[in-house]
Amino acid sequence: MKILSFEEEARHLAFIVDFLKVFNADLKDRQSTTTQGILETRQDINENISNVVDFADGNVMEFVQMLPEIRRTEMNYNYIETMRERTERMIPKPYFGKITVDGEPIYIGTGTIKNRDNDILIYDWRTPVASLFYENTTGDLSYRIPDGSRIDATVEQRRQFIIEDSRLLNMFDSDVYIGDEILQRMITDSSQSKLKNIVSTIQQEQNDVIRLPLSQDTLVYGPPGSGKTSLAMQRIAFLLYQHKETLNPENILLISPNEVFNDYLSDVLPELGENHVRNTTFFRLISHFPYFKGRHFEHVYDNIKRLRQDDEGHDIYEFKNSLEYFQSLHGFMKHLETDGIEFRTLQGENGLFATREELVHTFYNELGGHPISRRLSKMQERLLSRYTEEVKRLTNERYRELRDSNKYIGEAHELKKEAHDFAKKQLKTVHRQVALFRFVHFEKLYVNSIYDRKFRNMTVRSVKENDFKYEDIAPLLYMYIHLLGRHDRQIQHVLIDEVQDYSNIQYYVMRHYYRKATFTSLGDPNQQIHPGRKDALVAKNHVQKRLERSYRSTNQINAFLNSIIPDSIQSASVDGDEVQKVQTEDELGYVRDILRSGEYPQVAIITPSREAADHYYAQLEDEFPQMKNLGETDTLYNQSFIILPYYLSKGFEYNTVILTDAQSYSDSKHILYVLASRATRHLHLLNPTE
Numbered sequence: 001m002k003i004l005s006f007e008e009e010a011r012h013l014a015f016i017v018d019f020l021k022v023f024n025a026d027l028k029d030r031q032s033t034t035t036q037g038i039l040e041t042r043q044d045i046n047e048n049i050s051n052v053v054d055f056a057d058g059n060v061m062e063f064v065q066m067l068p069e070i071r072r073t074e075m076n077y078n079y080i081e082t083m084r085e086r087t088e089r090m091i092p093k094p095y096f097g098k099i100t101v102d103g104e105p106i107y108i109g110t111g112t113i114k115n116r117d118n119d120i121l122i123y124d125w126r127t128p129v130a131s132l133f134y135e136n137t138t139g140d141l142s143y144r145i146p147d148g149s150r151i152d153a154t155v156e157q158r159r160q161f162i163i164e165d166s167r168l169l170n171m172f173d174s175d176v177y178i179g180d181e182i183l184q185r186m187i188t189d190s191s192q193s194k195l196k197n198i199v200s201t202i203q204q205e206q207n208d209v210i211r212l213p214l215s216q217d218t219l220v221y222g223p224p225g226s227g228k229t230s231l232a233m234q235r236i237a238f239l240l241y242q243h244k245e246t247l248n249p250e251n252i253l254l255i256s257p258n259e260v261f262n263d264y265l266s267d268v269l270p271e272l273g274e275n276h277v278r279n280t281t282f283f284r285l286i287s288h289f290p291y292f293k294g295r296h297f298e299h300v301y302d303n304i305k306r307l308r309q310d311d312e313g314h315d316i317y318e319f320k321n322s323l324e325y326f327q328s329l330h331g332f333m334k335h336l337e338t339d340g341i342e343f344r345t346l347q348g349e350n351g352l353f354a355t356r357e358e359l360v361h362t363f364y365n366e367l368g369g370h371p372i373s374r375r376l377s378k379m380q381e382r383l384l385s386r387y388t389e390e391v392k393r394l395t396n397e398r399y400r401e402l403r404d405s406n407k408y409i410g411e412a413h414e415l416k417k418e419a420h421d422f423a424k425k426q427l428k429t430v431h432r433q434v435a436l437f438r439f440v441h442f443e444k445l446y447v448n449s450i451y452d453r454k455f456r457n458m459t460v461r462s463v464k465e466n467d468f469k470y471e472d473i474a475p476l477l478y479m480y481i482h483l484l485g486r487h488d489r490q491i492q493h494v495l496i497d498e499v500q501d502y503s504n505i506q507y508y509v510m511r512h513y514y515r516k517a518t519f520t521s522l523g524d525p526n527q528q529i530h531p532g533r534k535d536a537l538v539a540k541n542h543v544q545k546r547l548e549r550s551y552r553s554t555n556q557i558n559a560f561l562n563s564i565i566p567d568s569i570q571s572a573s574v575d576g577d578e579v580q581k582v583q584t585e586d587e588l589g590y591v592r593d594i595l596r597s598g599e600y601p602q603v604a605i606i607t608p609s610r611e612a613a614d615h616y617y618a619q620l621e622d623e624f625p626q627m628k629n630l631g632e633t634d635t636l637y638n639q640s641f642i643i644l645p646y647y648l649s650k651g652f653e654y655n656t657v658i659l660t661d662a663q664s665y666s667d668s669k670h671i672l673y674v675l676a677s678r679a680t681r682h683l684h685l686l687n688p689t690e
């Protein structure tokens with residue numbers, strides 16, 4: 001094996017860059033020819049084959065004959081577009097690593113590039129063989145291929161490159177340096193405020209998770225900064241690559257703690273060559289079901305605030321999220337097969353449409369042999385046809401009235417229309433109730449499922465006042481999804497970030513709704529900021545992985561985190577400033593000085609409440625127009641100066657974090673832990689408890 005010198009590697013890079021540039025220019029040419037081709041074919045269709053396809057004319061055949069050609073041209077166009085985008089993206093940094101495997105050099109980058117002879121010049125990081133790079137060592141190793149078997153290989157050399165603007169700046173052989181120089185460099189690089197693409201420095205324990213099979217449910221726990229979110233992104237990119245033929249971005253869903261995550265996704269995925277992955281929050285699940293339209297549910301942020309202020313709400317929150325209630329809910333729903341179902345009486349403007357008793361009778365006596373979801377859909381069918389009949393009957397009745405009364409003049413068809421509109425209006429509410437399954441009284445069922453009297457009465461009040469709490473969402477959805485058999489059919493893989501925020505019942509709502517999907521769930525029990533206690537997640541049949549090392553914050557910040565929760569973090573980071581604990585009468589003045597100093601590229605001011613955030617913003621916005629006051633539904637986080645209430649800061653990181661009024665977190669070490677771990681370099685705590 002020949003070991004290339006720095007100069008030889010630089011020459012190789014120059015050759016690859018030239019190749020990519022020529023390839024890119026060629027693709028651009030081909031793109032314009034293909035666009036022209038598509039335009040000409042379209043024009044041809046327009047001119048020569050009439051728009052109104054006429055079977056008698058025989059031009060249908062002509063059109064059909066052209067279809068494969070059109071499809072081929074469009075596929076060709078898509079291929080050219082992908083490759084053009086890929087080469088353009090890769091010119092400044094074609095690859096970041098190299099391994100020599102059984103004598104053959106393999107360069108690794110963010111996409112595969114082949115020459116005209118089909119030789120691979122650069123391997124996509126997601127190819128099976130590239131996995132060897134992430135073993136972070138040399139010697140006799142093996143890698144897994146898609147059919148699950150393993151191939152033995154000897155890695156003779158592992159090299160990392162620093163390439164910027166198409167120039168080789170440095171290179172490291174991992175067997176020469178102890179530790180990972182590039183990782184250190186990446187960690188210390190605070191110039192970027194965006195979530196980074198960590199593809200060049202994925203660590204072995206992270207690589208293991210990224211490359212787990214799609215069919216595998218996985219639960220990953222790891223301390224703050226251990227790369228869980230980054231890993232989720234890399235895993236999405238990996239799965240999409242490995243299952244190109246069967247998996248599209250629309251088949252993957254990321255469930256994250258807040259809306260701001262959209263921005264994160266759009267930062268990283270395109271760099272990895274992927275886009276259009278769907279992102280949602282648990283709260284947004286309710287909007288999938290029109291049944292719940294008009295019901296007011298407390299948002300998770302308000303829930304956290306309320307529980308922190310008020311001891312009263314804890315009991316019921318904990319009860320509704322407990323495994324015990326969840327298990328009893330199963331029993332309750334099973335029992336509904338034979339007894340206990342609740343319906344609403346349906347009442348039109350013109351009188352009774354269907355009584356509760358009648359519906360119960362149909363459910364148990366006429367349809368009792370079917371599973372519940374089938375019974376309910378059959379009932380809906382029947383009620384809808386009764387509705388149609390009733391509209392007909394009412395229309396005729398009204399028509400006769402109109403016709404016979406000498407008050408109304410008009411043609412017969414006008415009177416008929418008026419009569420029909422009248423009939424529909426009379427039954428509008430009924431129709432809505434039937435269409436949305438509101439004849440099933442889910443709220444009452446929910447109340448009945450609560451065996452504790454005190455909690456049941458409290459829930460009755462919430463239902464009456466249309467003031468549902470955050471903890472009501474999961475049981476209601478769970479019942480709804482189960483009893484009606486509602487499932488999403490498109491999503492094949494779900495990634496849940498911050499999974500510690502969900503109770504078992506919430507988790508299983510997501511599992512059941514996305515029934516066709518496997519899950520990668522990532523979190524950290526130490527970052528549970530909800531004031532209520534929760535049982536540990538029961539993750540049956542999940543592979544459980546633990547990440548140990550943390551890459552985000554300086555050793556000093558990590559030591560501070562360990563002082564809050566002992567032994568919670570293994571720092572794989574660098575040294576920085578001491579954590580600043582400041583007692584001051586003038587917090588605003590302190591913050592202002594930091595912002596004015598110009599020393600900090602990105603500062604997050606984290607406040608204990610929305611009101612405090614608004615107050616700071618009002619005081620600072622004139623002097624610092626680049627400042628952003630992050631709102632609850634904002635999707636923009638990437639700002640040099642940002643103010644945000646503590647509950648919005650989950651999952652993100654900022655170069656400098658200032659915690660104002662830090663003593664307000666003395667009730668929860670977990671909150672303090674989460675907030676402090678947002679800082680990558682500098683952490684200032686204003687007025688913490690001593």
Ligand SMILES: Nc1ncnc2c1ncn2[C@@H]1O[C@H](COP(=O)(O)OP(=O)(O)OP(=O)(O)O)[C@@H](O)[C@H]1O
Nearest residue numbers: 198201202203224225226227228229230551552651
């Ligand atoms: N292998 C790696 N190479 C370089 N940087 C890394 C690596 N893994 C993680 N990081 C960096 O560490 C930081 C934290 O990563 P990330 O946000 O994914 O962690 P997390 O586990 O989701 O944290 P939290 O639990 O606090 O939300 C990011 O800046 C990320 O780029």
